[in-house]
Amino acid sequence: MTIEKKISKKTIETETGVSRRGFVKGAAVVTGAAIGSGAITGFPTIWAQNIKDVTLRQFGTGVSNINAVADKVKEDLGFTLQMTALDSDAVAQRAVTQPNSFDIADIEYWICKKVFPAGTMQPMDTTKLKNYQYISKLFIDGKLTPDSEIAQGTAPHTVGFVEGADSVEFASAPTQWMTLIPTIYNADTLGIRPDLIDREITSWADLLDPAFKGKASILNIPSIGIMDAAMVCEAMGEVTYGDKGNMTQEEIDKTIAVMIDAKKAGQFRAFWKSFDESVNLMASGEVVIQSMWSPAVAAVRSKGIACKYQPLKEGYRAWGGGIGLAKHLSGLELEAAYEYIDWYLSGWVGAYLNRQGYYSAAPETAKKFMSEDEWGFWMEGKAAEGDILSPDGKVMEKAGAVRDGGSYEERMGSVACWNSVMDENKHMVRKWNEFIAA
C-alpha cells in the first residue's frame, strides 16, 4: 500500500506539473515573488497556498462518491472536495433547478441527455486535459474496437460532446468540447446462484424460465427495470424493438404485458430497489436468478456463497457516468476543477474503480497503479495468481479465480444497450406501476 502511494504521488507530480505551471502564470499576478520557492517539492508554493482554500462541491449518485477519492484529492492536489450522494432522480433535478448548489456534477449519461440542454453546465475544453488522449474510445466514438457495433440506448458518445463552448447542442462527432469526462461504467447482466441452478444459463430469457418459478427477481427502478425486461422479451422472441433505449408506446405495452403474465404466474419471488436488498435476496436463497449489479455479486461471494455474474449471449446492459462542470465555475475554482478532472483520469482513481469491479475511463493510466496480477484478473480475464483484494484490503477473490464474463474487451465489447431515458418516459412509468400493482 505504501509503495503504491509513493508511486502515485510521484506520477501525479511529474504528470501534472506542466498544466499547473500554465495556471501559475495567472495566479502570479497576485503574488509574483513566491513562485520560485515552491520548486523544491515540485508544487509551486503560491499555487499550493491559493488552492488550499478552494472547496469544490461535487454531488452525484452513490457509486462514485467515494470518500477515499476526496481524501486522495486533499493529499495530491491540496484542495477540498465535498461529496454529496443523492439518488439519480434527485441528482437530475438538482442539476437543473439549483445550478449554484454544486461545482461538479457526477451524473450518468442518460441524465446528461436531459440535464445538459438545460444550460446549467459548461462543456470542458479537452485541450486543457492532458489525459484526454487516454480516454477509452468507447466514450469518443462509441467503438471499443474499430469493428465493434454501437449499442442501443443513450450511448455515452452520443451525448459526450457539444458544438462549442457555449453550446448545448450535442455534436454528432467528437469536438473540442466535452460534456462529461467519463469516470465509471460497467456492463450489467443477471446474477445467479450456480449451486442452486443445475443447468447452464445462457440467455436473458432464462429469467422467465418456469423452472425458476418463485425464485426470480427483477429490479424495481422503472428506467432500468424496463431495460432488463426488454432484454428478456427480446431474447424470448416475444417483442421486437426498434430501439430498446427509446421504445414506442406499443413496445412498452407489449413488454409490460409479458412481465405481468409472468408475475401473475408466480415467477417472481420479490422485486428489489436497493443494493442490499438484492444481496440479501440472493444470499438467503430466496432468489436464484435476478438482475444484479457487479458489486452486489461480490458482496454475496464475500459471504462465502457461490454467486455468478452470468454473461449472456444477447449481451450486456451497460451504464456509465461522468463528471461535468457547473456553469457558474470560473477563475481559480475552474482551474482547480480542471486539475481535479485531469487527476481523475491520471490513474489512481481508475485503479481504485477497477478493483471494485467497475471500469476506469482511462484504462492505460489505471494500469500503472495496479499490480500485474490485478490487471490480469480485472481487465484481461486471466486467472488470479494470488488473492485479489478490494480497495479496502478485504479478500474478494481467491487465487485461481477468473472474472465472470472475462476481459474488458469481452465484457464492454458486447454491450447490447445503454441505460437511457425514453421519450415515452411518463407512459413507461405508468405501465411499470401497473406491473408492480398487478
Added chain:
Amino acid sequence: MASDTSKRSSYFLISPMALIFAVFLVIPLLTIVVVSFWDYDEYRILPDFILENYKYLLGSSVTWSIYLNTLKYAVLTWVFTLLIGFTVAYFLAFHVRSLTWQIVLFMLCTIPFWTSNIIRMISWIPFLGRNGLLNSALINLGIVDQPLEFLLFSDFAVVLADVHLYTLFMVVPIFNSMMRIDRSLIEAARDAGASGFETLKSVIVPLSKPGIAIGSIFVITVVMGDFITVRLMSGGQSASVGLQISNEIGLLQYPAAAASAVVLLITVLLIVTALLRLVDIRKEL
C-alpha cells in the same frame, strides 16, 4: 365590557394553538391541494391548473386495484388487531386483579415498542424466509417436506407484520375504556342472571366502544397510509396507496403524488367520519 375583555383574552389564549395548526397543518395541506393541480415534466413542476392528475388517477384501473389492495390490508389488520387487542385488554382489565400486576403486564406489552418498528418488521424476514427459522423447524419436525413459500413476500407477511406492529394501538384505548367500567355493573349483570358471554356482549363491549373506535381509527389510518411494511414484507410485489405516493415522489412527479395524497386523505376522512358516526367519542370520554 367585562365580556369583551374575556372574549379578547380567550382569543389571545387560543392563538398559539391556532398558529401552530395554521403553520404545520393548514398551510401544508393547502399547498398539497394546490400542487395537485399543477403540471410536471421529467425534472420540474410547472404551476398551472389542470385536472389531468386527478383524471388519470381516478380513471386508471391501477388506482382502483391499489385502493382495493390497501383496503384489504386495512380490514384484515383491523379485524386481527381488534380481536387480539380486545382479548389482551380484557385479560388485563378483568382477570388481573392487582394493580401492580396490571402495570407490570401492561409494560410488558409496550417493551417491543421501544425498538424501531422497521427493525421489528425486518426481523420477520429471516424468520419467515424459504430457508428461515420457521421453515427449517417445520421441515426438521417432519410437518412439511417443502418450505412454505407463502410465509414471506406475500399478503400474509404484510398483514402479519401490520398486526404485530399495531396491536398495541388497539390494546391501550380499549384497556383505558375497560378500566372506566364501573365494576358494580358487572356484578349487577351477574346478579340478574347473565352468563359470562351475555355480560361481555351487553355490558363490556358497549361500554368499551369509545376505546374500540379510537383504536380502530389509529390502526386504519396508519395501515391506509403505510408504505414501508408493504414494500418490505411483500418483497415489492404488492402496491399500496402509500407506496404509490412514495414512488411518485421518487420520480419527482410531485403533482401526481399530491393528487394521490388528496384522494387518500379524503378516503381516510370518510372512514373516520363513518366510525365517529357509530360512536360518539366525545360523549363517552
